[in-house]
Amino acid sequence: MRNTARWAAALGLTATAVLGPLTGAATAATETSSLVLTARYGDTYSALSADATAAPFSEVTLSCSPHASGTHPNAKEACTELRRVNGDLDALQPEPGVMCPMYFDPITVTVNGVWEGRTVSYERTFGNACVKNTYGSLFAF
CATH class of the missing domain: 3.30.350.10 (Subtilisin inhibitor-like)
Structure with missing residues (x-):
C-alpha cells in the first residue's frame, strides 16, 4: 500500500515537472x-x-x-x-x-x-x- 502511494506521488511530481512549463506558456497568453x-x-x-x-x-x-x-x-x-x-x-x-x-x-x-x-x-x-x-x-x- 505504501509503495502505491509513493509511486502515485512520484508520478504526480514527474508530470508536474515535465508538463508544468508547457501549461505555463498557455496560461501566459490568457x-x-x-x-x-x-x-x-x-x-x-x-x-x-x-x-x-x-x-x-x-x-x-x-x-x-x-x-x-x-x-x-x-x-x-x-x-x-x-x-x-x-x-x-x-x-x-x-x-x-x-x-x-x-x-x-x-x-x-x-x-x-x-x-x-x-x-x-x-x-x-x-x-x-x-x-x-x-x-x-x-x-x-
Whole structure:
C-alpha cells in the first residue's frame, strides 16, 4: 500500500515537472482579467462631503477573460474599452460633444482586481452621474 502511494506521488511530481512549463506558456497568453467596480455618492477628497464614507449604491463585477462576463450591464463593451487603453483607466476620455448639467453631485468610482495579470486599484470622482457616464461603458453601471 505504501509503495502505491509513493509511486502515485512520484508520478504526480514527474508530470508536474515535465508538463508544468508547457501549461505555463498557455496560461501566459490568457492572463486573468477580473474586476470589481463600485460607485458611491460623495467626494473622497472633500472633508465637507457628508457622503464621503457612504456605502456603494452600485457594485458590479467584470471579467474579460476568456470572454466578457459578470454582472456589469455592458460587459462586452466595457472589456473592449479596457483592451483599447491596455487597462490604463486614466487613458479613458469623455465622449466628445456630450453635454451634462452643471451641478455638483459627486460620484466616486473604484475599480479593484486584476487586469491581464496586473493588480488594479483605481479611484476617480466625477462631478455627477452624467459626467461619469460620458466616460464610456465601463463606468456606466
